[in-house]
Amino acid sequence: MPTRTSSARWQGSLKEGAGTMALGSGAFEGPYSFPSRFEDGQGTNPEELIAAAHAGCFSMAFANALSQAGHVPNSVDTRASVHLNKTDAGFGITRIDLVTQGSVPGIDEAEFQKIAEQAKVNCPVSKALATVEITLDATLV
Numbered sequence: 001m002p003t004r005t006s007s008a009r010w011q012g013s014l015k016e017g018a019g020t021m022a023l024g025s026g027a028f029e030g031p032y033s034f035p036s037r038f039e040d041g042q043g044t045n046p047e048e049l050i051a052a053a054h055a056g057c058f059s060m061a062f063a064n065a066l067s068q069a070g071h072v073p074n075s076v077d078t079r080a081s082v083h084l085n086k087t088d089a090g091f092g093i094t095r096i097d098l099v100t101q102g103s104v105p106g107i108d109e110a111e112f113q114k115i116a117e118q119a120k121v122n123c124p125v126s127k128a129l130a131t132v133e134i135t136l137d138a139t140l141v
Contacts, residue, residue, distance in 0.1 A: 057125035074103040
């Protein structure tokens with residue numbers, strides 16, 4: 001399996017500085033700053049990239065688990081919301097909410113929910129983030 005890489009460069013102080021983050025594949029490069037991370041400023045931030053990674057990983061893991069159970073999905077659409085909060089120990093990611101919708105022919109709600117929970121636990125990004133509470137809201141459409 002290949003090792004995936006990304007990079008970041010920061011210049012200046014925390015509040016006045018700025019940086020760029022780039023995916024090793026070249027598919028994305030974008031600016032980030034204090035306002036884009038802790039306020040509503042322009043640019044991206046590490047938490048947004050974690051959310052994209054988690055949504056992508058979960059969608060693939062869920063589609064695979066559904067397929068292995070004999071229910072090939074038409075589609076799986078997932079939104080991940082990463083919560084960055086100030087705690088007694090400083091700033092930290094305190095929770096990730098996964099909200100997914102699956103169009104899956106021939107599956108009942110109970111089986112859909114069971115497989116969604118299994119995918120949440122077994123997705124490699126979920127495993128990497130296991131110290132953070134990860135919630136799931138799964139809807140069969």
